[in-house]
Amino acid sequence: MEDRRIQERPPDAPPVDRKVAVALSGITKRFGDFVAVDDLNLDIYEGEFFSLLGPSGCGKTTTLRMIAGFEEPGEGEISVAGQPVQGVPPYRRPVNTVFQSYAIFPHLNVFDNVAFGLRRAGVKGEELRQRVTRACKMVQLQGFEKRKPRMLSGGQQQRVALARALVNRPKVLLLDEPLGALDLKLRKEMQLELKNLQHEVGITFIYVTHDQEEALTMSDRIAVMNEGVVQQVADPATLYERPRNRFVANFIGQTNLFSGTVESVNGEKVTLVVPDGAKVEAVAQDGAEPEPGSEVHVAVRPEKVRFGAAGDNVCTAEVRQIVYLGVSTQYITWLPDGRKLALYQQNIQDAGGYDVGDEVTVSWDARNCLVLGG
Amino acid sequence: MGEKGKGWSLGLAALLGPAAFWLGVFFLLPLLLILAYSFGTSGIYGGLTLGFNPSNYLKVFDPLYLEITVRTLVIAFINTLLCLALGYPLAYFIALRGGRWKTALLILVMVPFWTSLLIRAYAWVVILGGNGIANRTLQFLGITDGPISLIFTPQAVLMGMVYSYLPFMILPLYATLERFDTSLKEAAHDLGAGRWHAFWRVTFPLSMPGVIAGSILVFIPSAGEFVIPNLLGGSQTVLLGNLIQQQFLNARDWAFGSALAVMLAVLLLGAIMFYVRRIGTEKLGGV
Numbered sequence: 001m002e003d004r005r006i007q008e009r010p011p012d013a014p015p016v017d018r019k020v021a022v023a024l025s026g027i028t029k030r031f032g033d034f035v036a037v038d039d040l041n042l043d044i045y046e047g048e049f050f051s052l053l054g055p056s057g058c059g060k061t062t063t064l065r066m067i068a069g070f071e072e073p074g075e076g077e078i079s080v081a082g083q084p085v086q087g088v089p090p091y092r093r094p095v096n097t098v099f100q101s102y103a104i105f106p107h108l109n110v111f112d113n114v115a116f117g118l119r120r121a122g123v124k125g126e127e128l129r130q131r132v133t134r135a136c137k138m139v140q141l142q143g144f145e146k147r148k149p150r151m152l153s154g155g156q157q158q159r160v161a162l163a164r165a166l167v168n169r170p171k172v173l174l175l176d177e178p179l180g181a182l183d184l185k186l187r188k189e190m191q192l193e194l195k196n197l198q199h200e201v202g203i204t205f206i207y208v209t210h211d212q213e214e215a216l217t218m219s220d221r222i223a224v225m226n227e228g229v230v231q232q233v234a235d236p237a238t239l240y241e242r243p244r245n246r247f248v249a250n251f252i253g254q255t256n257l258f259s260g261t262v263e264s265v266n267g268e269k270v271t272l273v274v275p276d277g278a279k280v281e282a283v284a285q286d287g288a289e290p291e292p293g294s295e296v297h298v299a300v301r302p303e304k305v306r307f308g309a310a311g312d313n314v315c316t317a318e319v320r321q322i323v324y325l326g327v328s329t330q331y332i333t334w335l336p337d338g339r340k341l342a343l344y345q346q347n348i349q350d351a352g353g354y355d356v357g358d359e360v361t362v363s364w365d366a367r368n369c370l371v372l373g374g
Numbered sequence: 375m376g377e378k379g380k381g382w383s384l385g386l387a388a389l390l391g392p393a394a395f396w397l398g399v400f401f402l403l404p405l406l407l408i409l410a411y412s413f414g415t416s417g418i419y420g421g422l423t424l425g426f427n428p429s430n431y432l433k434v435f436d437p438l439y440l441e442i443t444v445r446t447l448v449i450a451f452i453n454t455l456l457c458l459a460l461g462y463p464l465a466y467f468i469a470l471r472g473g474r475w476k477t478a479l480l481i482l483v484m485v486p487f488w489t490s491l492l493i494r495a496y497a498w499v500v501i502l503g504g505n506g507i508a509n510r511t512l513q514f515l516g517i518t519d520g521p522i523s524l525i526f527t528p529q530a531v532l533m534g535m536v537y538s539y540l541p542f543m544i545l546p547l548y549a550t551l552e553r554f555d556t557s558l559k560e561a562a563h564d565l566g567a568g569r570w571h572a573f574w575r576v577t578f579p580l581s582m583p584g585v586i587a588g589s590i591l592v593f594i595p596s597a598g599e600f601v602i603p604n605l606l607g608g609s610q611t612v613l614l615g616n617l618i619q620q621q622f623l624n625a626r627d628w629a630f631g632s633a634l635a636v637m638l639a640v641l642l643l644g645a646i647m648f649y650v651r652r653i654g655t656e657k658l659g660g661v
């Protein structure tokens with residue numbers, strides 16, 4: 001499954017030569033006194049699979065609706081394909097949306113749903129028929145053209161919504177939690193399919209989701225949002241390996257967090273003292289230099305912690321809980337001062353038999369232990 | 375299975391019984407009676423002998439009465455169109471833009487129901503009459519020199535009808551539009567449809583159930599209306615309702631009155647079936 005995350009483009013290749021499909025600069029949106037989106041700055045590149053990720057209510061849909069033209073930002077400017085779109089109504093923007101509720105026209109059959117946008121654009125006759133048929137085929141709906149939406153399953157309706165948007169060849173496709181209503185298995189299938197489809201058509205996708213796993217598997221880049229504020233914009237690997245702050249570290253995957261006081265800083269290396277007096281070796285974020293004496297948080301991923309004493313940070317702990325996960329086993333251990341530390345061990349052969357209550361030595365390397373900002 | 379089915383159907387009978395009885399006694403029976411009368415023969419001084427006398431129906435096709443029938447249908451049709459044209463925007467506004475005022479606005483629509491139709495029709499007489507408010511205002515503003523005939527015209531009848539039947543159009547329209555999923559409108563805009571197209575291709579077709587229900591609720595009673603034409607219409611605007619009323623109350627020709635009533639019922643049934651077939655299945659299919 002992990003193979004799916006194979007990068008189509010090298011993640012750290014600077015996207016200097018790529019054109020910006022959607023530029024959001026200084027976007028703020030208020031509903032009354034409530035700030036739904038706060039000073040948002042994003043450049044989304046052509047052909048990119050870009051995700052907006054964050055918990056429910058963090059302003060993802062609002063951001064998408066501003067790009068589509070259903071909401072006007074209070075402050076800031078949005079450009080699509082280099083053109084400012086302020087005041088341009090939704091029906092004149094070169095974007096299409098796959099709505100969270102699908103919003104399929106219930107009185108039209110699949111063909112007429114998919115043909116809706118083309119007809120508005122003046123496409124007629126044979127070309128119309130061909131393009132609609134091709135779009136239906138692309139989402140595996142051939143043969144369903146005469147069906148009414150109510151005779152389709154959730155997954156099929158989802159495909160209609162997708163075909164109806166893609167058939168117009170928009171510059172940018174906006175997708176608002178399009179897989180949210182599907183069951184897990186279908187969702188996994190559709191994730192793959194969507195990703196392939198995006199690759200095929202080469203259209204910029206802006207994908208909204210609250211599911212971090214979904215965002216990680218599908219996206220070229222992800223903007224993690226919380227309470228209307230972008231926390232970090234990065235490719236999936238960077239987000240996972242180098243979360244900028246506690247929110248991102250917690251939201252993406254599982255993590256062990258410690259807080260402590262910075263004792264010394266030596267270039268990238270940071271030594272801090274945790275409340276029980278033990279020392280933890282960690283590394284600072286790129287470019288960040290923690291002040292000695294300041295309070296900071298550090299994070300280490302459970303799979304970067306191992307049994308044994310071979311590491312920069314070594315401590316003893318007591319095994320409290322063992323969860324068998326198939327490919328790996330999760331151990332929840334308690335450090336002497338009562339803090340929890342989770343670690344994963346790969347289930348290679350039948351290694352590592354620890355039991356609840358065992359005293360164990362655990363260790364991790366400084367380079368896997370990141371000082372978090374904010 | 376048999377036992378269970380029996381119990382269930384007994385329960386069903388108990389539930390449906392009262393309503394079925396009510397309809398049977400107070401609706402079906404009078405209707406059958408009217409049907410029987412329509413083939414009877416009226417005596418010269420009233421009274422009626424049952425039998426099979428088709429002459430009542432032949433009389434219905436007398437040009438004089440035919441003209442009244444056509445006029446009735448035309449006025450009912452125009453009334454329905456006017457109610458739709460006036461009621462749709464209002465229902466749309468209340469349902470989709472009403473916000474927290476929805477209920478209040480809806481109650482305002484129903485305010486006319488709080489007084490009887492007769493009183494409301496008389497109010498129009500007061501307003502439109504020769505010495506009424508409307509005429510006096512026109513003279514005061516110098517638009518007219520003397521009283522003009524506002525009342526006792528087909529226009530006055532229509533005005534009264536639209537006023538009386540507008541709520542019957544608004545309420546079903548509101549009920550459908552209230553359930554309208556506005557994200558469908560947004561989807562239409564998203565796919566390049568401006569306001570006009572979004573309305574005619576998405577909003578309006580999806581509100582067809584309300585349009586049909588409202589049109590039927592307005593058309594049927596306005597085709598049988600007799601109070602409003604009685605008070606606001608002159609001799610030029612006698613409608614079928616008035617004619618039937620006259621046959622029963624003044625002319626005492628119950629047989630002919632019944633024939634007229636049966637014909638009106640058949641006409642209305644035919645019109646509704648035609649309407650629902652044409653517009654209904656075309657636009658409603660699949661909703």
Ligand SMILES: Nc1ncnc2c1ncn2[C@@H]1O[C@H](COP(=O)(O)OP(=O)(O)O)[C@@H](O)[C@H]1O
Pocket residue numbers: 031034036054055056057058059060061062063
């Ligand atoms: N039209 C609106 N009026 C008032 N508040 C709104 C409106 N739309 C969204 N909000 C609020 O803005 C916040 C962000 O909403 P949304 O963008 O839908 O979040 P998300 O899609 O990330 O779950 C929520 O707290 C929501 O209640």
Ligand SMILES: [Mg+2]
Pocket residue numbers: 057060061062176
């Ligand atoms: Mg949302």
